[in-house]
Amino acid sequence: MSRPTLYVAITNHGFGHATRAAAVAAAVKALWPEVDLVMATTAPQWLLDEYLPVEYEYRPVAFDIGVIQPDSLRMDLPATLAKLRSIQSHQQATVAAEAAYLKQRKVDLVLADIPPLATAIAHAADIPCWMMSNFGWDFIYRAFGPEFTAIADWIGDCFRQCDRLFRLPFHEPMTAFPTLENVGLTGGTPRYEPDALRTQWQLQTPQSRTVLLTFGGLSLQSIPYHRLAQFPDWQFLTFDHDAPDLPNLFKVPRQGFRPVDVMPLCGRVVSKPGFSTFSEACRLNLPIVTITRNDFAEGPVLVNGMQDHSWHQVLTPDEFFHGEWDFLRQPLHPPRRTQAIAKHGNEQIASAIVNYLADPNHSP
Known part of the structure; x- marks a missing residue:
C-alpha cells in the first residue's frame, strides 16, 4: 500500500x-x-x-x-x-x-x-x-x-x-x-524556556517592559528606531538585522528563532496587521499594538477581530512613524469580548x- x-x-x-x-x-x-x-x-x-x-x-x-x-x-x-x-x-x-x-x-x-x-x-x-x-x-x-x-x-x-x-x-x-x-487559531508553539533565553541573551528588563517589534517577512524600511532612546529602561527585540545598534535593542539571531519563540519574553508585540502574528500572539495571550492598514482589505478585518479577543492598542501610521511613542506609557485596552477564542x-x-x-x- x-x-x-x-x-x-x-x-x-x-x-x-x-x-x-x-x-x-x-x-x-x-x-x-x-x-x-x-x-x-x-x-x-x-x-x-x-x-x-x-x-x-x-x-x-x-x-x-x-x-x-x-x-x-x-x-x-x-x-x-x-x-x-x-x-x-x-x-x-x-x-x-x-x-x-x-x-x-x-x-x-x-x-x-x-x-x-x-x-x-x-x-x-x-x-x-x-x-x-x-x-x-x-x-x-x-x-x-x-x-x-x-x-x-x-x-x-x-x-x-x-x-x-x-x-x-x-x-x-x-x-x-x-x-x-x-x-x-493556527500557528507555531514556542520552543524555548523564557528564563533560559533571558539568561543566554543577558536580558535584565522585566517582561512588562520588553517589546517585540515585528513587521512580517518583508519588514519596513522606516521604523523610527530613534524613538527607543526615550525608553532607556525598556528592552526591545527585533528580527531586523539592518536595525541600528542601540543599547536597548536586541537583534534576535537569524537561525533557530521565530517571533513566536520570543513572544513569551515580552509584555506586548508591536506589529502591522498580519494574521499569523496576531494569531500566535493571541494563542499566547500576548497584548498586541498594531498600526492600522486601511489600503489592504484584510487590515481592518484583522484589527477588528484582534480587538475583540486581545488586550491591545491601535495606532494610526502617523502616531507610529512620527509620534513620540507615548503609547508605550499608556494603558492597554481590554478585549471587547469576554468569550475566549478557539486556539x-x-x-x-x-x-x-x-x-x-x-x-x-x-x-x-
Whole structure:
C-alpha cells in the first residue's frame, strides 16, 4: 500500500501563509507520521523548516502572486494587476502541468492556503481541494477598484470549486466558498524556556517592559528606531538585522528563532496587521499594538477581530512613524469580548485531513 500523500499549495505572498500552513502540516505529521508531505510554494525553505522540522518534499512552484510589495506596507498595484493577468492567461498550461505532477506523485488530497488555481489543479487530477484562510483573494482585489473586478470575478469562480474551506478567525465572510467550517487559531508553539533565553541573551528588563517589534517577512524600511532612546529602561527585540545598534535593542539571531519563540519574553508585540502574528500572539495571550492598514482589505478585518479577543492598542501610521511613542506609557485596552477564542486550529484541520486520508473510501 502506498503512503498517503498531502500536497500543500501556499500562496506566493509574504511569510504568514507559509508559516500557518506549515504549522498545520506539522500537526498532520504529528498525528500520522506516515503521511508524505509536498510543500508547493516559493516561500524560502528555511522558513518552512522552522515550522516543519520533519521530512517533506519542497516543490518551489507558484500559482498566484498575492500583492507585489517593496515592503510590508507599500503595494505596487499596476505590477500586481499585470502579473495576475499573465497568470490567468497561462491558466490552462499551469493547471495541466501541475495536475500531471499530482497524478505522477499519487497525491491524495490538496490543501491550499490559498492560491485560487489550486482548485482547478486538484480537480484536473481527480482529487479534492480543501482550503484554509481568513480571506479570499477576490475580497482583496475587489477593494482595489474597478480595474481589478474581472480578476476578482475569475478568482471567485476558482474558489467556488473548493470542496471544503477551513475558515480561520479574524475572517471576512468568504461567500464564494460553498462549504466552510470555522476553526480556531493556527500557528507555531514556542520552543524555548523564557528564563533560559533571558539568561543566554543577558536580558535584565522585566517582561512588562520588553517589546517585540515585528513587521512580517518583508519588514519596513522606516521604523523610527530613534524613538527607543526615550525608553532607556525598556528592552526591545527585533528580527531586523539592518536595525541600528542601540543599547536597548536586541537583534534576535537569524537561525533557530521565530517571533513566536520570543513572544513569551515580552509584555506586548508591536506589529502591522498580519494574521499569523496576531494569531500566535493571541494563542499566547500576548497584548498586541498594531498600526492600522486601511489600503489592504484584510487590515481592518484583522484589527477588528484582534480587538475583540486581545488586550491591545491601535495606532494610526502617523502616531507610529512620527509620534513620540507615548503609547508605550499608556494603558492597554481590554478585549471587547469576554468569550475566549478557539486556539486549536492546527489540530482541527490536521485531524480532518488525517481522517480523510485514513478512510479507504476517502469520505470527506
